Amino acid sequence: GAGVSQSPSNKVTEKGKDVELRCDPISGHTALYWYRQSLGQGLEFLIYFQGNSAPDKSGLPSDRFSAERTGGSVSTLTIQRTQQEDSAVYLCASSSMASLNEQFFGPGTRLTVL
Amino acid sequence: AQSVTQLGSHVSVSEGALVLLRCNYSSSVPPYLFWYVQYPNQGLQLLLKYTTGATLVKGINGFEAEFKKSETSFHLTKPSAHMSDAAEYFCAVSVQGAQKLVFGQGTRLTINP
Numbered sequence: 001g002a003g004v005s006q007s008p009s010n011k012v013t014e015k016g017k018d019v020e021l022r023c024d025p026i027s028g029h030t031a032l033y034w035y036r037q038s039l040g041q042g043l044e045f046l047i048y049f050q051g052n053s054a055p056d057k058s059g060l061p062s063d064r065f066s067a068e069r070t071g072g073s074v075s076t077l078t079i080q081r082t083q084q085e086d087s088a089v090y091l092c093a094s095s096s097m098a099s100l101n102e103q104f105f106g107p108g109t110r111l112t113v114l
Numbered sequence: 115a116q117s118v119t120q121l122g123s124h125v126s127v128s129e130g131a132l133v134l135l136r137c138n139y140s141s142s143v144p145p146y147l148f149w150y151v152q153y154p155n156q157g158l159q160l161l162l163k164y165t166t167g168a169t170l171v172k173g174i175n176g177f178e179a180e181f182k183k184s185e186t187s188f189h190l191t192k193p194s195a196h197m198s199d200a201a202e203y204f205c206a207v208s209v210q211g212a213q214k215l216v217f218g219q220g221t222r223l224t225i226n227p
Contacts, residue, residue: 004157031213043204043217056214091157101146101165101208103215105157 002026004106006092012112013082021077021109025094032075033095033103034067038088046090049075051097082113116141116207120218128226133177133192135221137205140186147188148206148215149179158204164188175199200225 005024013019025032034046045059049069069075079086089110093103121136139145146165150158162173169181179190202222206215
């Protein structure tokens with residue numbers, strides 16, 4: 001079946017602009033996660049959605065970062081007023097209720113802030 | 115809080131040789147442990163996981179790992195390396211009730227012909 005998909009695959013933007021990154025989880029998966037992969041910081045957790053519960057936003061690095069999940073499916077990660085240090089690969093993952101500890105990852109969005 | 119340390123950011127082995135990638139974790143509660151592999155320009159793929167039960171877990175592509183509580187380790191091994199094993203490998207930890215994964219820094223595995 002279809003895996004986790006992310007769009008765009010690559011995004012180049014100018015410092016100060018806003019960007020939106022999209023994630024389509026595996027159909028039926030109730031949990032959705034965003035991670036960031038960068039050279040300096042490795043793989044970092046950003047935010048976690050589970051069903052209708054309040055999201056765990058504990059990994060968001062600043063208030064310029066936000067995410068929403070509409071209808072319990074698609075999620076959008078928004079970065080406002082982008083900075084060069086936001087350049088990274090943003091990875092989305094999803095998991096099912098039956099196996100919350102097995103996360104399936106998408107291919108990522110490579111963000112470059114000039 | 116949990117943490118993971120992967121010893122060796124870069125490991126190089128010959129084709130057919132034993133692969134050993136080291137991972138140590140820190141957790142105040144029983145951990146769930148994972149190994150993921152990442153091929154160039156791709157996302158992460160789960161190799162294997164330990165949650166409860168048998169401490170020796172087998173994964174895809176001939177990899178296995180053993181959970182050793184006394185050593186707080188979860189090293190990844192494969193008896194005979196293939197060229198296709200060249201990739202970056204990440205060890206990760208989570209705990210029940212906290213589904214976010216905490217990753218190690220990764221180990222890049224190179225296979226020499």
